[in-house]
Amino acid sequence: MNPEELITGLSAAQTDGLVCVICGLDYLRSPGSASVPVGRSVTGSQVFACVGRCVEAAPTISRRVGGGRR
Numbered sequence: 413m414n415p416e417e418l419i420t421g422l423s424a425a426q427t428d429g430l431v432c433v434i435c436g437l438d439y440l441r442s443p444g445s446a447s448v449p450v451g452r453s454v455t456g457s458q459v460f461a462c463v464g465r466c467v468e469a470a471p472t473i474s475r476r477v478g479g480g481r482r
């Protein structure tokens with residue numbers, strides 16, 4: 413995982429790290445969800461993806477997360 417990876421083409425909510433950049437899950441409305449920072453938006457704020465499937469699905473993101481801890 414490279415938390416400094418620049419991720420573009422995001423919605424406003426994704427840019428703010430409020431929703432998953434892959435599946436669009438709204439973290440504010442999903443209290444049990446686990447997410448990890450997967451990069452930065454063009455504004456410099458961190459963006460997040462769900463632990464597991466979404467992190468692995470992200471093409472610009474390495475697959476370290478989810479590989480060792482489940």
Ligand SMILES: [Zn+2]
Pocket residue numbers: 432433434435436437461462466
């Ligand atoms: Zn997701």
